[in-house]
Amino acid sequence: MIPGAFDYHRPKSLDEAVALLAQHGDEGRLLAGGHSLIPMMKLRLANPSHLIDLHGIAALAGIEQAGDAIRIGAMTTQAEIIASDLLAAKLPILRETALQIADPQVRYCGTLGGNVANGDPGNDMPAVMMALAADFVVQGPSGERTIAARNYYQGAFTTALADDEVLGAIRIPVPPEGHGWAYQKMKRKVGDYATAAAAVLLVLDGDRCRDARIALTNVADVPLFAAAAGQALVGTTLDDAAVDKAVAAAVAITDPASDPRGPAAFRKHVAGVMIRRAVASARARARGG
Numbered sequence: 506m507i508p509g510a511f512d513y514h515r516p517k518s519l520d521e522a523v524a525l526l527a528q529h530g531d532e533g534r535l536l537a538g539g540h541s542l543i544p545m546m547k548l549r550l551a552n553p554s555h556l557i558d559l560h561g562i563a564a565l566a567g568i569e570q571a572g573d574a575i576r577i578g579a580m581t582t583q584a585e586i587i588a589s590d591l592l593a594a595k596l597p598i599l600r601e602t603a604l605q606i607a608d609p610q611v612r613y614c615g616t617l618g619g620n621v622a623n624g625d626p627g628n629d630m631p632a633v634m635m636a637l638a639a640d641f642v643v644q645g646p647s648g649e650r651t652i653a654a655r656n657y658y659q660g661a662f663t664t665a666l667a668d669d670e671v672l673g674a675i676r677i678p679v680p681p682e683g684h685g686w687a688y689q690k691m692k693r694k695v696g697d698y699a700t701a702a703a704a705v706l707l708v709l710d711g712d713r714c715r716d717a718r719i720a721l722t723n724v725a726d727v728p729l730f731a732a733a734a735g736q737a738l739v740g741t742t743l744d745d746a747a748v749d750k751a752v753a754a755a756v757a758i759t760d761p762a763s764d765p766r767g768p769a770a771f772r773k774h775v776a777g778v779m780i781r782r783a784v785a786s787a788r789a790r791a792r793g794g
């Protein structure tokens with residue numbers, strides 16, 4: 506349980522971090538909260554010879570609204586998300602999700618950037634970012650580019666981020682006021698990753714659903730954006746038949762592994778239950794309940 510030897514770097518700017526990544530290639534690894542990376546290093550599943558700590562880069566901090574989007578610096582911790590009044594008012598699903606990640610000790614260190622950049626299908630924030638249509642703002646040697654959360658995840662621990670890029674911030678369009686939201690997660694115990702979890706966002710026009718987004722955690726190699734499932738709710742009153750259709754469409758794209766959290770068929774079933782609960786909760790919130 507002791508990691509291999511490494512050199513420690515603490516850059517003061519994003520440019521410096523990018524230059525260190527370029528210099529050390531495969532041997533360099535970014536360190537944020539360390540609560541995914543350090544366990545991997547202790548198990549020798551990751552063995553970087555150069556650790557590039559992002560804590561000295563002021564540009565990676567902060568939560569602020571700019572026009573109709575909210576920018577969250579990659580080094581914002583899960584605890585800071587929970588404490589943010591701005592997020593509670595504009596993006597309440599983030600607080601609900603962060604509260605279901607691990608335990609307070611992990612959340613004081615674990616960052617939003619690390620959680621979404623990591624590419625672990627068990628991480629909770631990626632599906633939420635897909636439901637929110639978030640963009641990841643990344644910095645590399647040739648400047649800044651934006652990757653949609655929905656295009657970021659390519660396989661377990663494989664993402665669209667290049668080896669020499671740093672995720673700087675997450676940009677999230679603010680959903681309409683009065684939208685409904687929910688993140689429902691089934692886990693075996695406090696601190697566990699999801700057996701299955703579902704993020705749901707709803708916008709209603711009177712009784713009818715104008716926009717619906719459903720995304721899933723830990724039921725495939727990647728977080729899943731269930732586009733057809735959301736479409737099955739649009740234009741409906743969110744009646745039982747529409748919800749059944751949405752659940753069937755979402756479960757159809759899941760492909761969970763059988764693992765200590767349960768056999769694949771059980772985890773698919775749990776995904777359906779989480780979607781149903783999340784839709785019910787989001788619908789009640791959108792109706793002011």
Ligand SMILES: Cc1cc2nc3c(=O)[nH]c(=O)nc-3n(C[C@H](O)[C@H](O)[C@H](O)COP(=O)(O)OP(=O)(O)OC[C@H]3O[C@@H](n4cnc5c(N)ncnc54)[C@H](O)[C@@H]3O)c2cc1C
Pocket residue numbers: 534535536537538539540541542543544559579580605606607608611614615616617618619620622623627628629630666670671672673696697698699
């Ligand atoms: C006991 C325990 C329980 C946990 N339970 C859950 C859970 O239920 N749900 C959940 O979602 N997570 C869980 N986690 C993981 C936790 O949320 C991590 O903090 C999170 O996944 C990674 O964030 P970090 O800041 O710690 O990143 P780190 O561990 O420092 O980094 C993770 C990876 O992302 C890369 N990275 C980090 N920041 C950037 C960046 N800005 N740009 C590019 N790459 C970057 C690193 O190089 C590394 O590969 C748990 C962790 C522990 C220890």
